[in-house]
Amino acid sequence: xxxxxxxxxxxxxxxxxxxxxxxxxxxxxxxxxxxxxxxxxxxxxxxxxxxxxxxxxxxxxxxxxxxxxxxxxxxxxxxxxxxxxxxxxxxxxxxxxxxxxxxxxxxxxxxxxxxxxxxxxxxxxxxxxxxxxxxxxxxxxxxxxxxxxxxxxxxxxxxxxxxxxxxxxxxxxxxxxxxxxxxxxxxxxxxxxxxxxxxxxxxxxxxxxxxxxxxxxxxxxxxxxxxxxxxxxxxxxxxxxxxxxxxxxxx
Amino acid sequence: xxxxxxxxxxxxxxxxxxxxxxxxxxxxxxxxxxxxxxxxxxxxxxxxxxxxxxxxxxxxxxxxxxxxxxxxxxxxxxxxxxxxxxxxxxxxxxxxxxxxxxxxxxxxxxxxxxxxxxxxxxxxxxxxxxxxxxxxxxxxxxxxxxxxxxxxxxxxxxxxxxxxxxxxxxxxxxxxxxxxxxxxxxxxxxxxxxxxxxxxxxxxxxxxxx
Numbered sequence: 519x520x521x522x523x524x525x526x527x528x529x530x531x532x533x534x535x536x537x538x539x540x541x542x543x544x545x546x547x548x549x550x551x552x553x554x555x556x557x558x559x560x561x562x563x564x565x566x567x568x569x570x571x572x573x574x575x576x577x578x579x580x581x582x583x584x585x586x587x588x589x590x591x592x593x594x595x596x597x598x599x600x601x602x603x604x605x606x607x608x609x610x611x612x613x614x615x616x617x618x619x620x621x622x623x624x625x626x627x628x629x630x631x632x633x634x635x636x637x638x639x640x641x642x643x644x645x646x647x648x649x650x651x652x653x654x655x656x657x658x659x660x661x662x663x664x665x666x667x668x669x670x671x672x673x674x675x676x677x678x679x680x681x682x683x684x685x686x687x688x689x690x691x692x693x694x695x696x697x698x699x700x701x702x703x704x705x706x707x708x709x710x711x712x713x714x715x716x717x718x719x720x721x722x723x724x725x726x727x728x729x730x731x732x733x734x735x736x737x738x739x740x741x742x743x744x745x746x747x748x749x750x751x752x753x754x755x756x757x758x759x760x761x762x763x764x765x766x767x768x769x
Numbered sequence: 770x771x772x773x774x775x776x777x778x779x780x781x782x783x784x785x786x787x788x789x790x791x792x793x794x795x796x797x798x799x800x801x802x803x804x805x806x807x808x809x810x811x812x813x814x815x816x817x818x819x820x821x822x823x824x825x826x827x828x829x830x831x832x833x834x835x836x837x838x839x840x841x842x843x844x845x846x847x848x849x850x851x852x853x854x855x856x857x858x859x860x861x862x863x864x865x866x867x868x869x870x871x872x873x874x875x876x877x878x879x880x881x882x883x884x885x886x887x888x889x890x891x892x893x894x895x896x897x898x899x900x901x902x903x904x905x906x907x908x909x910x911x912x913x914x915x916x917x918x919x920x921x922x923x924x925x926x927x928x929x930x931x932x933x934x935x936x937x938x939x940x941x942x943x944x945x946x947x948x949x950x951x952x953x954x955x956x957x958x959x960x961x962x963x964x965x966x967x968x969x970x971x972x973x974x975x976x977x978x979x
Binding site for chain 2: 565568569570572577580583584587592594595
């Protein structure tokens with residue numbers, strides 16, 4: 519004979535599902551079990567109460583109001599083209615894309631052996647990169663209203679070393695190696711020439727913020743201060759003079 | 770209604786059917802081609818069931834009407850992307866269910882940050898009986914019925930949203946388990962389990978009225 523649990527399950531199904539029926543075992547159990555008979559009675563009453571719930575109807579102005587809303591709001595409710603893709607799948611695709619792009623960028627700017635670069639002049643710094651990648655030398659563009667006059671008519675050896683911010687793929691660091699006399703190209707705020715020995719960290723390591731192949735900004739990695747486009751480090755007088763002699767104008 | 774709608778079937782000539790005889794899929798196809806009458810017919814067919822369903826979910830008539838309109842708005846705005854994979858009723862109930870559940874969750878968040886009743890328990894966790902039976906004889910049968918209906922509404926309102934949606938779709942709207950499974954995007958077994966749980970909870974809450 520069916521126990522209470524099985525009988526009640528069948529009772530519930532029979533009460534609420536038009537296709538289900540009470541088995542003979544459950545019928546016999548009901549005859550003998552007062553609790554289950556009470557349960558059956560409760561279920562029947564509950565079904566009646568739920569079915570008797572009054573149905574609400576829309577107000578008379580429903581369609582007029584809907585038309586007005588459609589005219590006003592329909593464009594806002596158009597789902598984006600990718601809405602049919604579940605959000606987790608969309609997230610996974612986005613993540614895979616970001617990782618792929620990250621690897622591609624890193625491989626484009628893999629550490630290189632230092633190489634001499636052609637002299638730059640008139641606001642242009644050449645950053646040598648992999649010949650295989652055929653990366654074009656990008657011009658440094660000023661980001662401040664009063665860009666610093668950098669006379670850079672001398673070789674700058676640089677190589678892309680690593681990303682400063684792993685989450686920002688467009689931020690790369692160029693490590694510049696310069697000879698001692700090149701350090702006099704820059705002075706600190708007090709006008710003292712920056713020596714490669716004493717200020718190596720500040721001078722020889724600079725960051726280059728790029729937007730793809732276009733170099734937009736040169737920053738000093740140790741302090742985060744932009745070198746190019748600010749007056750935190752300015753060319754020394756001698757460099758300026760020399761630059762003027764070289765007919766190298768401000769960037 | 771004597772109006773007709775006309776719509777194109779892929780690689781076929783345009784078909785013309787009367788609005789009354791058109792299936793839901795045909796009405797959506799015509800709506801997709803800009804037929805306002807077809808959309809009006811869809812609204813006419815589903816406006817009351819959808820409003821009633823959302824009302825049972827929220828127990829708030831004005832908001833139910835707004836969300837029913839929003840449901841139709843979404844159907845209209847995305848008609849060109851509608852795929853006739855499911856019944857149209859499944860599609861529209863799914864939109865309405867999502868809107869109603871979203872509304873319930875927003876309400877719950879607003880309730881959580883209430884400064885006036887920070888100690889109040891969440892309704893979903895409230896297992897206490899809603900009302901105690903009033904043993905006094907009532908003269909007005911209609912009054913008894915109204916009180917009973919109100920008690921059922923309040924009891925439904927206290928069910929957790931996942932149980933509530935399944936129970937209302939089945940026991941109030943009379944939708945099949947299979948379609949509920951498609952609307953809620955869960956297995957049929959889970960639908961039955963949720964409905965069973967919801968009925969058990971309701972039985973406890975409404976013991977005084979059974």
